[in-house]
Amino acid sequence: LMVWLRRCTHYLFIVVVAVNSTLLTINAGDYIFYTDWAWTSFTVFSISQTLMLAVGATYYLTFTGVPGTATYYGLIMTVYTWVAKGAWFALGYPYDFIVTPIWLPSAMLLDLAYWATKRNKHSLILFGGVLVGMSLPLFNMVNLITVADPLETAFKYPRPTLPPYMTPIEPQVGKFYNSPVALGAGAGAVLSITFTALGCKLNTWTYRWMAA
Numbered sequence: 001l002m003v004w005l006r007r008c009t010h011y012l013f014i015v016v017v018a019v020n021s022t023l024l025t026i027n028a029g030d031y032i033f034y035t036d037w038a039w040t041s042f043t044v045f046s047i048s049q050t051l052m053l054a055v056g057a058t059y060y061l062t063f064t065g066v067p068g069t070a071t072y073y074g075l076i077m078t079v080y081t082w083v084a085k086g087a088w089f090a091l092g093y094p095y096d097f098i099v100t101p102i103w104l105p106s107a108m109l110l111d112l113a114y115w116a117t118k119r120n121k122h123s124l125i126l127f128g129g130v131l132v133g134m135s136l137p138l139f140n141m142v143n144l145i146t147v148a149d150p151l152e153t154a155f156k157y158p159r160p161t162l163p164p165y166m167t168p169i170e171p172q173v174g175k176f177y178n179s180p181v182a183l184g185a186g187a188g189a190v191l192s193i194t195f196t197a198l199g200c201k202l203n204t205w206t207y208r209w210m211a212a
Contacts, residue, residue: 005210046140050188078100101140102136102143106135109135110196125196125197137184
């Protein structure tokens, strides 16, 4: 019975964590909609994506103990986001304007850190956390610069959910404008260590709850 309960709880928790991670980062590819503050929102969203990927993927990875599951988790988040971004496409936005955040390479680095250090949790937290935090903004900037004519498209198709009083009138310059990748990677590298540790702790709590 306990094996059955543990297995069911495991899959239930993974679905809950993956769905919530995706919901919390569902607008993370929408930097381009905030045309006046695109780089500022890129920095903030980079940090939010890093944290949600780190905590969820680490929890899943340490729960199974099998390198490769972090990548699988990243794939789950990616598919969920693709489905959600389909709403923009349905609203008439061109396909090459919709940005889906890139989580998979960073999740693969997390798996690699866990495998290379022979499943050492402390190394996973330190090395894996830094790798995820530093890599995610870089991959997403590559993702972002492939968008065709972002400013022209953004003003041609104003965001439907943006209320009139928030419609930009004249361009502003965000304080993170100079180096959004460096700021996102720097902050992410520090913060994701904490959240990778939280993923490990969630795993411990889950085991204790199921063993009770």
